[in-house]
Amino acid sequence: MSKTRVYEIAKELGMNSKELIEILQEEFDIQVKSHMSTLEDETVEAIKELIEEMRETKKTEKKHKDLSKDAKELSKEEEEITELTEERTIKEIRLSEENLTLDKLAKVIGVEQNDIIKDMFLKGKILRPGQELDKNTVEEIALSYNTIVSFDSPKIEPEVVESDEEDLELQLAKRWIEIYEKEQDRLTNRPPVVTIMGHVDHGKTSLLDAIRHSHLAEKEEGGITQSIGAYQIEYKGEKITFIDTPGHEAFTEMRARGAQVTDIVVLVIAADDGVMPQTIEACNHAKSANVPIIVAINKIDKPNANIDLTKQQMVSKLNLVPEDWGGDTITVPISAKTSKGIDDLLEMIILVAELQDIKCIPDGKARAVIIESKVDKAMGPLGTVIVKDGILKTGDDFVAGATYGRVRRMINDKGQSVDEATPSTPVQVLGFNDVPSMHSILYVVDSKDEARTIAEKIRQRELEKSQSSNKRHIKLEDIMEMMQAQEKKTLNILLKASTYGEIEALKNAIQKFENPDIDIKIVHAGIGAISTSDIMLASASDAVVLGFRVKADSKAIKMAEAEGIQIRRYNIIFDLIDDLKKALEGMLEPEEKEEIIGYGVIKDEFKIKGIGKVAGVQVTEGQVLKNGGVRIYRNGSLVADVKIASLKHYKDEVKSIEAPKECGILFENYEDFSKGDELEFYKIVKVKRELNIEQGTK
Numbered sequence: 001m002s003k004t005r006v007y008e009i010a011k012e013l014g015m016n017s018k019e020l021i022e023i024l025q026e027e028f029d030i031q032v033k034s035h036m037s038t039l040e041d042e043t044v045e046a047i048k049e050l051i052e053e054m055r056e057t058k059k060t061e062k063k064h065k066d067l068s069k070d071a072k073e074l075s076k077e078e079e080e081i082t083e084l085t086e087e088r089t090i091k092e093i094r095l096s097e098e099n100l101t102l103d104k105l106a107k108v109i110g111v112e113q114n115d116i117i118k119d120m121f122l123k124g125k126i127l128r129p130g131q132e133l134d135k136n137t138v139e140e141i142a143l144s145y146n147t148i149v150s151f152d153s154p155k156i157e158p159e160v161v162e163s164d165e166e167d168l169e170l171q172l173a174k175r176w177i178e179i180y181e182k183e184q185d186r187l188t189n190r191p192p193v194v195t196i197m198g199h200v201d202h203g204k205t206s207l208l209d210a211i212r213h214s215h216l217a218e219k220e221e222g223g224i225t226q227s228i229g230a231y232q233i234e235y236k237g238e239k240i241t242f243i244d245t246p247g248h249e250a251f252t253e254m255r256a257r258g259a260q261v262t263d264i265v266v267l268v269i270a271a272d273d274g275v276m277p278q279t280i281e282a283c284n285h286a287k288s289a290n291v292p293i294i295v296a297i298n299k300i301d302k303p304n305a306n307i308d309l310t311k312q313q314m315v316s317k318l319n320l321v322p323e324d325w326g327g328d329t330i331t332v333p334i335s336a337k338t339s340k341g342i343d344d345l346l347e348m349i350i351l352v353a354e355l356q357d358i359k360c361i362p363d364g365k366a367r368a369v370i371i372e373s374k375v376d377k378a379m380g381p382l383g384t385v386i387v388k389d390g391i392l393k394t395g396d397d398f399v400a401g402a403t404y405g406r407v408r409r410m411i412n413d414k415g416q417s418v419d420e421a422t423p424s425t426p427v428q429v430l431g432f433n434d435v436p437s438m439h440s441i442l443y444v445v446d447s448k449d450e451a452r453t454i455a456e457k458i459r460q461r462e463l464e465k466s467q468s469s470n471k472r473h474i475k476l477e478d479i480m481e482m483m484q485a486q487e488k489k490t491l492n493i494l495l496k497a498s499t500y501g502e503i504e505a506l507k508n509a510i511q512k513f514e515n516p517d518i519d520i521k522i523v524h525a526g527i528g529a530i531s532t533s534d535i536m537l538a539s540a541s542d543a544v545v546l547g548f549r550v551k552a553d554s555k556a557i558k559m560a561e562a563e564g565i566q567i568r569r570y571n572i573i574f575d576l577i578d579d580l581k582k583a584l585e586g587m588l589e590p591e592e593k594e595e596i597i598g599y600g601v602i603k604d605e606f607k608i609k610g611i612g613k614v615a616g617v618q619v620t621e622g623q624v625l626k627n628g629g630v631r632i633y634r635n636g637s638l639v640a641d642v643k644i645a646s647l648k649h650y651k652d653e654v655k656s657i658e659a660p661k662e663c664g665i666l667f668e669n670y671e672d673f674s675k676g677d678e679l680e681f682y683k684i685v686k687v688k689r690e691l692n693i694e695q696g697t698k
């Protein structure tokens, strides 16, 4: 007898799962755990009949009223949420973020402006007729009228890989595409590969552990697990592979290298903490890779867990509307601690995998992605791979980026030696001539000679590329050329600022640049310092990084240099907008540019009579120059950008101080610093003005 899931029936009947579950309980006395539970055919038929009947006799409305009456007995907070989830009272509207005024919003929601003013006044907020509203206020007002607002956000285009005839790796990839095209009818499904992402401490590792412990391949209970960076479980006869390590940076790096291995992303959000900056970042990484997202709301065992609030934040901050709120994001409440909901999550992963129809070439020479690599003292260079197509066998000759080898031995996630690895299976491979680059692709070839020849050519090419790095990036002043070229071009921007307010202001300002020849898209906007993760995303999505009153991590600066991504930072909106404007007009002038030369932290402060307040500074990295500048950050946000009036090493006035020395700094006209403030030292150099703009879609 076949079974159907509750939410599938709900969808078919055009209602939400919650409502259907309540009807099942009341009318059929069937207790249903969640919207993913399955129902027998008989029940499905009966419920369909009943719903039809109810609809005909308008019983639905009565039912609805009864439900809301029951709901009112819930706590006040729950009551608000319950109203939200009731389908007929909920409205969804889309708004453009520009020029939102109270009167316009009132019209869109369908209420009187004065009523909103009155209601908001009772909640302690004073609004004036026609007042311009920020995004948060719009959301707050809309929610109090059971309306969910989604804002038009920049569309993120999937990556387009440029073709390059000389690129051997690309040729190998093309060979696979040809095989795919030829063997369409031989393609079969393979297990999904899942990556878990989310904010720090929201429970990624705990979830991986919980899944691993409760569902070690069902037949192999008691098998000794070994950490090889990924593992495979079996749930109800279906295999699922989980990648243990990456975090969203590695995820995007793989994509940048064309080695996307993830089929599904599970985005973990702790129900006691809600959507946090890294949740947004991870979500944007997944969206930009076009990978389906399942949201796991974790820590529901905690007394302060608030699932509904988390869902509201999913809608407002991630633009993901949970399925039981009428959207299409599968959302599963779980506890990695008690394992509650873990099976539901696995079930959903299998469901999404079915819908995705993940295919592979089931046999023949293998192609695999390297997800981890290291040198083992006893075993030599090791690479953990996940097979994408074909079967990887011991004795196979392979090339992986600039490395090559023959599979000497393979070890699976249970620590066992295996002779074959099928698609989606993670295995550790022994037999590389050198440590392979993480995230490169391993291709099995005909002979060791062929492997060596290809690997050497790739190494040579990598060398040439690194010597002429940055070549593939164009500069802001090249925008004019870009626009004059025939095809439509895209300027992708990754924006970092120190507050949400600034982000909104910048987004508004940037989106006002309408130009028929160029599309400007913001691929990610977040708060906080510019990090390596931002550079990875910028590289993968061909974006310029614009920072507003935020610092850049030294690692991020190095990575940006290596990747040829230029970071531009501004303290004044006008300057940022002015640069964009000039670039669009082809008028960008040579500029004075600062070069970051070091970092430090204020350890102490002294008052010196007749001189003023002096900072005792530990130079932590690089150096500080007396005639350079200093940016002062508190909790990651810029508080001042000042010159140095005096730089002392003990009693001596000096021109520069290197890390890890300490020094005394008197800032020019600035004494408002405190202990713990972080410093970024820079010097000014004259350079030809440039702002890297990657060729968006070409």
Ligand SMILES: Nc1nc2c(ncn2[C@@H]2O[C@H](COP(=O)(O)OP(=O)(O)OP(=O)(O)O)[C@@H](O)[C@H]2O)c(=O)[nH]1
Pocket: 198, 199, 200, 201, 202, 203, 204, 205, 206, 207, 298, 299, 300, 301, 302, 334, 335, 336, 337, 338
């Ligand atoms: N009560 C409760 N605590 C949890 C749950 N899941 C994780 N935790 C706790 O939350 C903390 C963080 O969990 P981790 O699994 O380390 O989180 P993470 O996201 O992997 O953290 P990072 O690796 O630092 O990004 C740990 O103290 C866990 O014990 C849960 O479902 N319930």
